[in-house]
Amino acid sequence: MGSNGNGHNCTHCGCENPVWNALKHTIDLKALANQVASQLPEPGSESLIFTDGIIYPLKNGNMDEQVEALGIHGGDVVASGTLADVQARMRAKGIAYTMYPLKGKTLLPGLIEPHIHIVQSSVMQGWLDLGAIDEKTQQLREIYDWNYLKTTIGDNLPPDDSTWILGHMVDPALMPFTLNPGGQNQLTTFKCDINFNPTDANIGNLDSIVSKNPLLMMSASMHTVYLNTAACKAVYDHNNKLSQALRTQYRTLQEFIVKTGGTLQEQTGVMTAIQSIPLAQAMDLVNIFKYIKNFFDQASKRGVTLVYDALMDSPSKAILDIYGLTHPRNLRIGYAAAYNGKDFSDLPPYRPVTKEAARHFYQAGVKLISDGSNQGLTGYQAQPYCCETTPPLGNFNFCDANNKTPDTLPDAYKTTLEKAVATGWPLMIHANGDRAIQFTLDAYANALGKQSGLEKRHRIEHCSLLTKETLDQLQNLGISPSFLIGHVGYWGYVFEKAIFEDKATDMLDLCRDALDRGMRISLHSDCSVTPLGPLRSMEQAVTRKMEGIRGKDGKFVKDARLQPVLNESQCLTRQEALKAITYDAAWQCHADQWTGSLQDGHFADFVILAQNPLDEKVPATKIREIQVCETWKGGRKVHFLPDN
Structure with a gap:
């Protein structure tokens, strides 16, 4: 366990989700495959010329070129340039097209996320979001501290005492911290002890949030889990090889709680906790x-x-x-x-x-x-x-x-x-x-x-x-x-x-x-x-x-x-x-x-924005708030706002 109670010698982050690692081998892929009714055909694409707006094709990485029109057909880009040139090239290929006015909006190549985790991110969507970042606004929540955790968990208590409370995205690094000039600074930490009443503002007692239900919180960087006493007991008593090894290391439940404070880290520690949760709660395969x-x-x-x-x-x-x-x-x-x-x-x-x-x-x-x-x-x-x-x-x-x-x-x-x-x-x-x-x-x-x-x-x-x-x-x-x-x-x-x-x-x-x-x-x-x-x-x-x-x-x-x-x-x-x-x-x-x-022959993958992010009139601090009016993949609209 780390000296600040966070157990910071674990190697997990978004690149290696311990929940997924602990549970992925329990998935019956054949059963999932049997649920497949039929293969969906790839939807068709449209033949269109976009104009009457701001279009940056970014051809060869040219960030300055702005064109009047963009023509697409068969899921690909046919041409970009002046409206007359694009119309001529579409006609030369025998393509019957429809005009698509942008009404002053900005068209850019589709945006790219070059490092994400799909299934690993999805697997915990059913858990309580205890993170500091509001997913909808992409802004930090106005208040994020120990009291926020207490309120969020307290408002979502299950009706019975045996159901696990599972939370993710907990981030001690974005909670209040204490500076110690000339010494080591102190981040927020968590403990579990029914009788513990911390006087340090940077320490939170998980049992003060909930004492009957097992509580497990996964850190945002996914290197640590935090357990209350009820969860510690469930992990310690669980009948699997990892829990058996835990009982060898800690001779009694009390010793386990005292020495770890309910904080488990590293691959072994995190997986020991995750594998103690009933599978139906830990990973909602029905809704995956x-x-x-x-x-x-x-x-x-x-x-x-x-x-x-x-x-x-x-x-x-x-x-x-x-x-x-x-x-x-x-x-x-x-x-x-x-x-x-x-x-x-x-x-x-x-x-x-x-x-x-x-x-x-x-x-x-x-x-x-x-x-x-x-x-x-x-x-x-x-x-x-x-x-x-x-x-x-x-x-x-x-x-x-x-x-x-x-x-x-x-x-x-x-x-x-x-x-x-x-x-x-x-x-x-x-x-x-x-x-x-x-x-x-x-x-x-x-x-x-x-x-x-x-x-x-x-x-x-x-x-x-x-x-x-x-x-x-x-x-x-x-x-x-x-x-x-x-x-x-x-x-x-x-x-x-x-x-x-x-x-x-x-x-x-x-x-x-x-x-x-x-x-x-x-x-x-x-x-x-x-x-x-x-x-x-x-x-x-x-x-x-x-x-x-x-x-x-x-x-x-x-x-x-x-x-x-x-x-x-x-x-x-x-x-x-x-x-x-x-x-x-x-x-x-x-x-x-x-x-x-949007080179000629490239996929017709692009986005239409309400404002031009390259326009200095749009405050730089408001770029994330620019409305994505439409998203197109392969010449097919996959997202649009109702009023567009």
Whole structure:
């Protein structure tokens, strides 16, 4: 257990959902397949010419070109340019078209989420949302503290005492914290003890919320579960191998409660708790397709036409395959297969992605996870965190025997990347902490030899804490970064004040420095860590406003004029940020030959917005609020507002 009670030596984050890992092997895929009635045909597309608005095709990444008209047919773009030219080219192809007036709205290529988790995000939709971020507005809730948790859980108590109360997205890093100049800062922590009455404002007693029902709260970074006493008893008494091992470690229930405080971490600890929950409560398989549909519908409402799943395992792929047989395909899905922890022998030979494969569901890479979450205090650092946590440097996943805190590249990581690169598959590697990033670059350098990473578009995910030296190494190796820009917007303030201090100001999400070195970058949500929403990512990259600052009343400050900027020198222009959620994101996802721009022959994937996000008259702090009026995939409207 971490010294602040959060158990911060676990390696989970949005890239590895422990709930899914604990339960995925219990799914009867044959039973799910038997529910499939028939395969739905792909809906047809329309033949249209769009005009009377603002159209940016982004052809060849040109962010300045604005055209008068766009023609589509058969699910693809036919032409863009002047209205007369587009009409002539449509007629030359014998296409009977209909005019589609935009009425002053803005048409852009479909937006792209280059790092999300579909099934893993959907599996907990039936749980209580105890997070700090309002999914609907993509804003921090006005109040997020211990009392918010008490009220939210208290308002949703089940009618009987045996039903588990399950919550997710709990985020101690976005609750009030205490600064200790010259010492270790203190984040909010949780305990379980019926007789415990904490005097420290940063400690909450879970038994004071509910004492009869078992309560389990999953942290937002998914590295820790928090249990009340009733849940501790259920976990301790459960009849499975993990609970049996728990009873070997803790001789009595009381010893278990006293020594853990109800906080379990690491893969074993989290899975021990999850597997103690009745399956019907832990994972609502009856509604799993409904939850996946909600996920896809939300993406369409946010203007997304392509998502890239950053950790696809076999059960997740099977569920999505079955989903695709019974539901309209409103999104294109690319993915990276999860590293199996062995020798990559289960991978098929690498083949470049074709347009036909990319119509719906394609694999374009392999995913490895080197460390954990910075806001979860498990990202692996070169210097200790500035707040209380154990271990003080975080956690690295590829350690040599008997060395859990390496300060030089572990042989285990070096060997793993040699094997990974040798497969020929493009890699996306999760690395958050500055030492994890350095290890990853050193391992890439060794594995690539004289080969450039650009050839396979190798990536580093999150790539949070950088230096000029690691940026130069990224450039020289041809490795592209994808930034979880919500780190700046949502957690920038706590990073700067309590978790990293000056390190956050100097090193967090150096987007501008990456572009200045000629790198192609993308911006991602890592949903469900932050909500789906490329326009919100664009806004946070342009403004770098720290939304987590609180006023004297303890509420998050909503007036953007009063929100400080984190390292203004790293702010992107609107054009640069838009390119990072369209053209360059498509390139990173191996899809730029058919989407990410509206080139002739590309998929007719685009979004129609009520306002132009490139127009300076639209406040930069309001970009996430721009209405997505319509979303089109393959020449078919998959989302529209009723009044459009």
